[in-house]
Amino acid sequence: MSDILKEVLAANEEYAANFGDKANLAMPPKRRFAILTCMDARLDPAKFAGLAEGDAHVIRNAGGRASDDAIRSLVISYKLLGTREWFVIHHTDCGMETFTNDTIRNLLANSLEPAEFDGENWRDIGKGPGSRAGEYIEFLTISNLEQSVIDDVERIRSHPLVPGYITIYGFIYDVKSGRLIEVPEASRIGRATI
Template sequence: MATSNTDELFRNNQQYASGEPVHMPGYPGKQPIQPSRRVAVVACMDARLDVEDLLGLQTGEAHIIRNAGGVVTEDAIRCLIISHHLLNTNEIILIHHTRCGMLAFTDDLLKAGLEGDAAAEKLLGQATGRTFVSTGKASSSPVAFHAFRGPIEPLDSPRDDKNMERLAWDVRRGISAIKNHPWLPASGPDAVTVRGFIYDVDTGELEEVSYPGPMGSIG
């Protein structure tokens, strides 16, 4: 079986985690608009993730789409459709990470805190270690914050089996959302592949998430 770009980038990560830099930060000169590796990455916005460094990507090789949690939202899907159909990418990589802030709240809790609920403000303050300041106002947007499914934990909690499971649930939901989207073909001559990983912010290593598998419980 031929080695994919995703396989090569995973090997780059092993070098990165061992202290060997792969990404070259210098300006590379004129580049074509299409990513040369035909890769699109959806990753969390966390400041501890430098996607180019941890994958050993060079300028011009991949599209990088980032948001809170690296969640496959409607906008991420929009970007992936454009990336694939107009700019010729055919491999998608999802990256979540340990100690993620999306494990520390629920959508309802954050909305209640923003609207002025004192109990929610207190819980959010305890979770984040900072004074949570309510706006005292309701809003129809964003419709969702996409907090990860499962019981909340303090912000920046070290990895354990439970939070790793929660992260894997969300990665699998993202893979499923892409694989089952009618405009992102999963088979045929124009098919895209999608694989998901969890990045350990304490070691620099990527760990692949198996798919299919459990995608979470509200209990």
């Protein structure tokens, strides 16, 4: 058994031993909202947004992007589980700002071992074989952080399955301060219309 697996199971043992009355929580989010944010290890949405178990849906992917899959999740979130406010939260120092589709496609074609970042460029240090399957993936990289929040709120706002009564807020989380900074233009686009 790997060290990581042992550690995760030990931490889980402790969590379960102090589970308290969380067994009684209902499936629908009590506070009727959802957060879409990045998978980045430095982000703990429950902590930075003050969520207890049972409060809110949390959707995370690379970049916190409004991918088709995030939209699938958001549609289920409001239609079946009653959320009414959604936060799109990207963050400073995001890995998605450091590469393009071409960068990662070339790295993957070269090898499937991890690449290294020198602060400006990604370099492949691994050995092949790689795979060209990256050509079929749109990686949803970010070239401008505010714009990516605006674009994603806009994409969600204009989706035919997203009703006008939902409010969508756009934010950037600052990994240096822990602070949420609103992107006013995004929140303006995300305003409920009915």
